[in-house]
Amino acid sequence: MEWATHEARQYEKLEGxxxxxxxxxxxxxxxxxxxxxxxxxxxxxGTLYAAxxxxxxxxxxxxxxxxxxxxxxxxxxxxxxxSVGCNxxxxxCQNWHISRATxxxxxxxxxxxxxxxxxxxxxGCKSISWTYNEPTIWHEYPRDMGSLAREKGLGTVYVTNGxxxxxxxxxxxxxxxxxxxxxxxxxxxxxxxxxxxxxxxxLDASRKARELGMxxxxxxLVIPGLNDSMKEMEGLIQWVVDNLGxxxxxxxxxxxxxxxxxxxxxxxxxxxEKIYRRAKELGIRFPYLGNVPGHPxxxxxxxKCGALLVERTxxxxxxxxxxxxxxxxxxxxxxxxxxxxx
Ligand code: SF4
Numbered sequence: 001m002e003w004a005t006h007e008a009r010q011y012e013k014l015e016g017x018x019x020x021x022x023x024x025x026x027x028x029x030x031x032x033x034x035x036x037x038x039x040x041x042x043x044x045x046g047t048l049y050a051a052x053x054x055x056x057x058x059x060x061x062x063x064x065x066x067x068x069x070x071x072x073x074x075x076x077x078x079x080x081x082x083s084v085g086c087n088x089x090x091x092x093c094q095n096w097h098i099s100r101a102t103x104x105x106x107x108x109x110x111x112x113x114x115x116x117x118x119x120x121x122x123x124g125c126k127s128i129s130w131t132y133n134e135p136t137i138w139h140e141y142p143r144d145m146g147s148l149a150r151e152k153g154l155g156t157v158y159v160t161n162g163x164x165x166x167x168x169x170x171x172x173x174x175x176x177x178x179x180x181x182x183x184x185x186x187x188x189x190x191x192x193x194x195x196x197x198x199x200x201x202x203l204d205a206s207r208k209a210r211e212l213g214m215x216x217x218x219x220x221l222v223i224p225g226l227n228d229s230m231k232e233m234e235g236l237i238q239w240v241v242d243n244l245g246x247x248x249x250x251x252x253x254x255x256x257x258x259x260x261x262x263x264x265x266x267x268x269x270x271x272x273e274k275i276y277r278r279a280k281e282l283g284i285r286f287p288y289l290g291n292v293p294g295h296p297x298x299x300x301x302x303x304k305c306g307a308l309l310v311e312r313t314x315x316x317x318x319x320x321x322x323x324x325x326x327x328x329x330x331x332x333x334x335x336x337x338x339x340x341x342x
Pocket of ligand 1: 021022023024025026027028035036037038039040041087136137
């Protein structure tokens with residue numbers, strides 16, 4: 001495959017043949033003939049190329065709940081695409097076979113933005129998700145496909161680590177509706193040691209996504225001994241309340257040993273339940289547990305009267321007590337963005 005065909009957006013040319021990419025917070029300065037930390041943005045003769053433009057490694061039709069997104073087009077399917085590479089190097093990555101793959105590993109095949117939108121429509125999906133590996137580093141391709149998708153009435157979803165710059169996010173704003181962001185921990189130390197990145201840019205991007213009017217849901221993988229202290233979780237939850245708003249759904253997921261992190265046990269369910277209760281106390285209207293199949297705290301309850309509104313079993317979604325966007329019992333307004341009728 002020829003990699004240097006699609007010129008990148010969001011970069012500047014520097015002296016001596018260097019380029020500086022400003023799509024993610026690493027802001028790599030890349031010398032001629034080399035690539036950025038993500039492995040997929042290449043400097044060829046002083047021009048930056050988006051090597052994975054129009055190239056996918058994975059394609060699936062997923063329930064949107066799998067992202068997980070519970071308050072954006074619930075009960076619908078999302079046409080989901082992944083490529084290769086990542087700007088993080090998390091030791092516990094669950095998709096390492098593509099996030100750590102290189103351009104030369106033979107995983108990629110072509111799919112144009114037009115074909116992607118046609119496949120999404122043809123499979124009855126209501127949105128397109130760029131997921132499986134980090135979409136930020138794919139910037140130009142989701143941007144082009146997403147613009148077409150919106151013209152055709154489809155929703156658009158980033159499943160992201162949030163390490164995107166404010167200018168790249170603004171570049172996506174006209175097409176991107178939902179920002180499903182990992183808040184992996186609430187310490188710079190965790191981000192530095194476990195992800196080889198920084199926390200603050202993730203917080204800044206999440207706040208910016210909210211300012212730009214995107215739908216946001218957060219996911220925190222709770223890892224025993226690394227980010228599971230109540231003090232840290234309280235700090236994280238309070239930050240979300242103050243900066244993203246109490247109606248932001250927060251998912252607290254169970255860790256299972258993976259990739260290079262095999263040295264610890266799965267998260268006790270009791271720990272997740274405790275975090276859930278604390279999130280409620282601090283004002284989060286819709287906390288959820290994740291990776292605990294069949295647990296009742298994957299359901300949506302009315303924050304005012306406690307009525308069951310949406311029941312979830314696996315990826316099956318049943319609407320129980322919702323009347324439009326209100327609780328059928330007490331009339332409380334529920335922040336949930338449903339598919340338009342008709
Ligand atoms: S997307 Fe991030 S990691 Fe990749 S080249 Fe640009 S700044 Fe570097």
